[in-house]
Amino acid sequence: MAKKTHVTTTLNGQPTEFLCEARQSLLEVLRDTLHLTGAKEGCNNGNCGACTVLLDGTPVVSCLVLGVEVEGKSVTTVEGLADASELHPLQQCFLEDAALQCGICTPGFLVAAKALLDENPCPTEAEIRFALAGNICRCTGYDKIIRAVQHAAERLTLRDGILLAKQK
Amino acid sequence: MTEFEYAAPTSVAEAARLLSQAKGRAKILAGGTDLLVQLREGLRHADLVVDVKRIPSMTEIRQESSGSWRIGAATPCQQIENHPGIRSSYPALADAVRIIGGWQIKNRATLGGNLCTSSPAGDSLPALIASHAEGIIAGEDGSTRRVPMESFCTGPGKNVLQDGELLEAFVLPAPPAGSSGAYLRFIPRHEMDIAVVGCGAMLAVTNGKITAARIGLGAVAPTPLFAEQASQGLLGQVPSRDIFAQAGEQSRAIARPISDMRSPADYRTHLVGVLVKRSLEIAFRRIQGESIDPLHHSWTAESSSL
Ligand code: FES
Ligand code: FES
Numbered sequence: 001m002a003k004k005t006h007v008t009t010t011l012n013g014q015p016t017e018f019l020c021e022a023r024q025s026l027l028e029v030l031r032d033t034l035h036l037t038g039a040k041e042g043c044n045n046g047n048c049g050a051c052t053v054l055l056d057g058t059p060v061v062s063c064l065v066l067g068v069e070v071e072g073k074s075v076t077t078v079e080g081l082a083d084a085s086e087l088h089p090l091q092q093c094f095l096e097d098a099a100l101q102c103g104i105c106t107p108g109f110l111v112a113a114k115a116l117l118d119e120n121p122c123p124t125e126a127e128i129r130f131a132l133a134g135n136i137c138r139c140t141g142y143d144k145i146i147r148a149v150q151h152a153a154e155r156l157t158l159r160d161g162i163l164l165a166k167q168k
Numbered sequence: 169m170t171e172f173e174y175a176a177p178t179s180v181a182e183a184a185r186l187l188s189q190a191k192g193r194a195k196i197l198a199g200g201t202d203l204l205v206q207l208r209e210g211l212r213h214a215d216l217v218v219d220v221k222r223i224p225s226m227t228e229i230r231q232e233s234s235g236s237w238r239i240g241a242a243t244p245c246q247q248i249e250n251h252p253g254i255r256s257s258y259p260a261l262a263d264a265v266r267i268i269g270g271w272q273i274k275n276r277a278t279l280g281g282n283l284c285t286s287s288p289a290g291d292s293l294p295a296l297i298a299s300h301a302e303g304i305i306a307g308e309d310g311s312t313r314r315v316p317m318e319s320f321c322t323g324p325g326k327n328v329l330q331d332g333e334l335l336e337a338f339v340l341p342a343p344p345a346g347s348s349g350a351y352l353r354f355i356p357r358h359e360m361d362i363a364v365v366g367c368g369a370m371l372a373v374t375n376g377k378i379t380a381a382r383i384g385l386g387a388v389a390p391t392p393l394f395a396e397q398a399s400q401g402l403l404g405q406v407p408s409r410d411i412f413a414q415a416g417e418q419s420r421a422i423a424r425p426i427s428d429m430r431s432p433a434d435y436r437t438h439l440v441g442v443l444v445k446r447s448l449e450i451a452f453r454r455i456q457g458e459s460i461d462p463l464h465h466s467w468t469a470e471s472s473s474l
Contacts, residue, residue: 002171022174022217025204045205049272058246058275064204065276066197068174069219112271126464133359134270 009070011036012080020067027051029067030077038078038107042136049135052108053077059115061134078107081114089159090114090152099148101139108135113149121157125150169208176219180226180306180336183218188308188332190216196334197221198242199276201269202285226280226336229254235342241280241303241335245292246271248279258340259454260349260368260384260447263462264295267353270360280335286321286391293317293392294368295351297384301340308332314339318384318394344380347372348454350447352462353386354439356430359463363387364431367419367443371402371451378402383415383444388423388436395419398444409474412448416441449474 004019011034020029027044030036030053042050044063051062054076081088090110093099100106109132116123116131123131128149129142137145177183187194195214197203198221206212220226226240229251237257239248245265248254255262268291269277282292283303296317303315305328321327329335343349349370355361366386372379381402383395398418405411425436446467450460452474 003173005174022172023169023207045208046201046273049270052272055275059272060275061272064200066174066200066204066217066219069176069200069221071176115271130359131271134272 005068007068007071009072010074012076018067022066022068024067025063026053026065026067026070026075027062030062030075033067036077036079039111040104040107042104042108047136048105049108049112049132050105052111052135054111054115057115057118059112059134076111078110081110088114089155090117090149093148093152093155094145097144097148097151099140099144105135105137105139109137109145113152116149117153117156121160122153123149169204170210170213172207172214173216174219175216176222178222178224180223180334181310183220183223183334184306184308184310184332186216186218187334190218192331194218196284198226198278198281199244199273201273201277202281220334232339237340237342239279239338239340241283241337242278243280244275245269245277245279245282246274249274257343258295258299258349259451260295260298260351260370261292261340263349263351264291264353264366264368267291267351267359267463279338283317283320284327284329284335286323286325286327288321288324288390288392289363289366289387290392291351291353291363291366291386293321294366294384294386295349296338296340296368297392297394298349298351298368298370298382299340299343300370300382301338303335304337304339305329306334306336312336318392321391323390343370344372346374346455347380348451350450350454350460350462352443352447352450354443362430365425365436365439365443367440367447369444369447369451371407371448371455373407373452373455376406378405378407378411381415381448383419383448385419385423385440385444388425388440390424393422395422395444397422402448407448407452407474409445409449412445412452413441415448416444419444 040050042048046064194216197219226242351368353363353366368384370382385393398415425433427433
C-alpha cells in the first residue's frame with residue numbers, strides 16, 4: 001500500500017487530522033476520507049468550480065489541490081457556511097430565488113460567493129459576474145444566481161447594519 | 169494519478185538538492201493548475217513532487233533598494249493583481265494576471281508556473297517582456313543566473329531550464345519615469361479563454377516625446393516575442409494614433425502564427441497590428457492619468473486627447 005501522510009488542518013473551524021496519499025486531491029480527501037460530500041466533482045481538472053472550497057479564506061478548486069498541501073492551513077467547505085440554527089443568507093437566497101436546478105454547481109457557487117461578499121459586501125453585478133466566472137452552471141442560465149447573490153448581499157449588509165446599530 | 173512522493177522544502181537550497189537527487193524524475197509544484205492536470209491525465213510523470221510554496225523567497229513580493237521589484241516565482245496571480253506597488257509600476261502585468269483565469273485559478277496559479285509551462289499563449293509572458301523582467305534561476309550548486317523573459321522559452325512547452333534548476337523569482341526593473349503599460353488579449357468571448365493573440369506594452373513619455381517603449385507578443389510564434397524593432401521605432405517620436413499604428417505594422421512583420429481551431433494565421437497577424445496600436449494607446453492615456461479598464465473599454469465612439 002502506498003505511503004500515507006498525516007495531515008493536521010482546520011476544517012470548518014474544527015481542528016482536523018487525516019491520513020492521505022500524496023497523489024490524493026483535497027477533493028478526494030474531503031469526500032472519501034472525511035465524508036464531506038458538499039464539494040462536488042464536476043470535471044476534476046479545474047474548469048467547472050463545483051469543487052470550490054476556501055483555503056485560508058480564498059477560493060480554490062479542491063480538485064487541483066493535494067490533500068498534503070493543506071497541512072497547517074484552514075479549509076472551509078459549503079458545510080461550514082450555515083450555523084447550527086439557520087442557513088447562511090446566501091443559501092437562503094439561493095432557495096428563495098430558485099438559483100439552482102440540478103444543484104451540482106451550487107456548493108461551488110455558494111463558497112465562491114461567500115468569499116466575494118466577505119471581501120466586497122456590496123459588489124456590482126459586473127463584479128459578481130467576474131468573481132463567479134470560474135463557476136460553471138449548465139442549468140440556470142446564471143441570472144438567477146447573480147440575483148440571489150445580490151439579494152444575499154443586501155440581507156447581509158442590512159443584518160450587519162442592525163448588529164452594528166445594536167452595539168452602539 | 170500514479171503514485172509519487174511529496175516534499176515541501178523551506179529553502180531554495182533544499183529544493184535544489186531534492187531536484188538534483190531525483191535526477192530528472194521530480195516535478196516542481198507551485199499552483200498546480202497545470203501540473204496536477206497533466207499528472208492526472210498521464211501527460212507527465214513524477215516520482216517526486218516538490219512543493220515550493222513554503223519557500224519564503226519564492227512567495228513574496230518586495231521592492232529592492234534600487235527601486236526594482238522582486239516577485240517570487242510561486243506567488244499566486246491574485247496576490248500580484250492585488251499588490252498596489254505592482255499595479256502602479258507594472259500595469260501591463262496587473263492587466264495580464266487579472267484575466268489569466270477565474271478567481272479560484274488566480275488564487276493558485278503562479279507567474280513562475282505560467283512561464284515554465286512555456287505555452288506560446290501564456291498571458292503573463294508578453295506583459296513580463298514589456299516590463300523588461302528577468303527570471304532568476306537557481307542552480308544545484310547554489311549558483312544563480314538571470315535570463316531575460318524574451319529568451320526564456322525555446323519552443324512550445326520548452327524553456328532554458330536544465331535538470332536540477334529552479335526558477336526562483338522575477339526581477340522587474342524600476343519603471344522609467346513617465347511610463348505606463350497595458351496588456352490586451354483577443355479571445356472570441358468576454359472571459360475565460362486562451363489568447364488568440366496577446367500583447368503587452370510599456371511606454372514612457374517625457375516632454376512630449378517617447379523615451380522608452382517595449383512591446384511583447386503572445387500566441388503568434390512558437391515562443392512569446394519581443395517586438396524589438398517596433399519598440400525602438402517609437403523612441404523620440406511624439407505619441408499619436410498614427411505612430412502607434414506604425415508600431416503595429418512593424419510588429420506584424422515578426423508574427424509567425426499558426427492556424428488552429430482558435431484562429432487562422434492571417435487573422436492572428438491582423439490582430440497583432442490592432443492590439444499593438446490599442447495597447448500603446450491605453451498605455452499613453454494611462455500616463456496622462458486616465459483610468460482605463462481594458463476589459464470594459466469601448467473602441468467605438470472614441471474621444472481622447474490623441
Ligand atoms: S471538479 Fe474541480 S473544477 Fe471541476
Ligand atoms: S443547477 Fe445544474 S449545473 Fe447549476
